[in-house]
Amino acid sequence: MQTVLVTGGAGFIGANFVLKARLEQWANVVNLDKLTYASNLQSLAELQDDGYNFVQGDIGDSALVANLLEQYQPDAVINFAAESHVDRSILSPQDFINTNVVGAFQLLEATRHYWQKLSPQRQSSFRFLHVSTDEVYGSLSPTDPAFREDTPYAPNSPYAASKAASDHFVRAYHHTYGLPTLTTNCSNNYGPRQFPEKLIPLMILNALEGKQLPIYGDGQNVRDWLYVTDHCEAIYLVLQQGKVGETYNVGGLNEQTNLTVIEKICTILDKLAPKSNYLHSSLMTFVKDRPGHDRRYAIDCSKISRELGWAPKESFDSGLLKTIEWYLSNSAWVEGVRTGAYQNWIKQNYESRNLQRI
Template sequence: MPTLLVTGGAGFIGANFVLQARKAKWANIINLDKLTYASNLQNLAELQDDVHYHFVQGNINNFELVSYLLDQYHPDAVINFAAETHVDRSILSPENFIQTNVVGTFQLLEASKAYWQKLTSPKQENFRFLHISTDEVYGSLNPTDPAFREDTPYAPNSPYAASKAGADHLVRSYYHTYNLPTLTTNCSNNYGPLQFPEKLIPLTILNALNGKPLPIYGDGQNIRDWLYVSDHCDAIYQVLREGNIGETYNIGGLNEQTNLVVVEKICSILDELAPKENFQHSSLITFIKDRPGHDRRYAIDCSKISETLGWKPKENFDSGLLKTVQWYLNNSAWVESVCTGTYQNWIKQNYETR
């Protein structure tokens, strides 16, 4: 099996990828994660006795540590999931996003370049640096605009999106300047098991179960394309194996939904799976002041990865959402472990003042 250095592998998407990679025996995994608030080693508890999985706590900004891991484990690829990802947090604390998403990606590229340049053929030819990015770098769409393509001009509208755009540009530059064999994927909104409950879907599930208001920004008509996380992980692996170096691949779920519809669907599922007498969860829906610079619509055209690599999402939104809600209902211990006082303070800071 090949060996992968995965950064940010204790977070939501990274952990799902690591679990799928080990279950399917795609690769040996070296997982480097700083363990921020959104990371959780419980996500990977089932791998504690797996001799083909190694966890290292550390920061991608640490050039010396990354270089050591590359020299120690001789990975065949680096997959960079490590990122600050929540738009609301980027509005309040943008510096963290610049440090991790821009400077961190730069340090990771520098260490990977130095490692790759020392490799001998054919290992050098087979090495890949795969950077995981977002559709938010493309900006916002009007209702009738065509979906984002790989050649859509960048127009980021939040500090988060700008930091990811900066990272994407750095990755591109290392391919064109140094010939480092890079790949970039830009995905739509992910959802599924293990997602930290600051994002819309898990926040709605947990608030609804606890009888708390379900906050919806503005008029609730902001549209997102929703991608089930295991479909995303399959796509990442496909790009890693067969993607053309230097190229970008958009990964979408082909599931455009308004935020209001998403929340209403979650409420309907909970009415069936966790019913309360004479009560509908949708009665908790609360419209709050919109966040600054809130993009109106995202949509991904994923025809490139479909036509060239043969990937398509397996889950539609209804099937994926049902699985997601069921997972949160079945994993109350995980939920309790992440909903700490710090988390509660953040929810209060971000929502109760609107």
């Protein structure tokens, strides 16, 4: 069985990938995670030590990464580690540069030195897979074609710019040094174990507690929604069969306006967790739009479908129902991640905005 060094494996997408990798015996996993506010080891509590090792640390710590590579001799590195929330990048862009740009560079450097010392056979089979985002491509109008792998980069937020920079470094390390890299650019992920600053879990949990459901601007911003398990399966497929040096876009084929997403959440909660005196939709509240808010994202994932045979299994409705059911059944996990730091951020980001109830 392969051994894979996974960075950021206690975050949302990383944890879901690590769980599938171990439970389905994809690989032995060494999980390197800094354990920032959005990481949660409780997400991985069901894993046994056999074939799984956790190390707390920063991808920017080149000595630590070099030691882990030497100790565990992985066959691949998968980089999930990133600061990933646009609102936080607006408030504190330096954190995103430190992790997403400098950290990714340090990880690439340590991996390059490790890879160059491998035997020719192991060099040929080794892979460095970098997990990125569709936000590097910028914003689409309602009639624009979806993002393709050859769409020019046009990042509009500090987060998107930091991920664009790391994508370029990954490409450069392949073309300059021959490092066998792969890059995936995904659309908005949702599903179990997502930190509740992101739209879907934030709306679910606010609605359950009878709090306002803040909607940026007019609510007509469009995102393509990808169920996290579908994404994890795509990543593993790219790792096994992707062409070295290539980029693969991964999308859910589920474009939805933010307003529609929230309305659907309310409708499901009215059935699964009804309130006696009001409908959940009555909590919807428009708030002042955030700066540089991209209007629409959409992913053309025909390349990964055509070349590797991947397609999402979940529709948005089926994935959303599974997601809500998971949050309803895992209140202990929710309480474990809702720290004082998270509550302070919610206050900073939303309470200063002008509210307009609909």
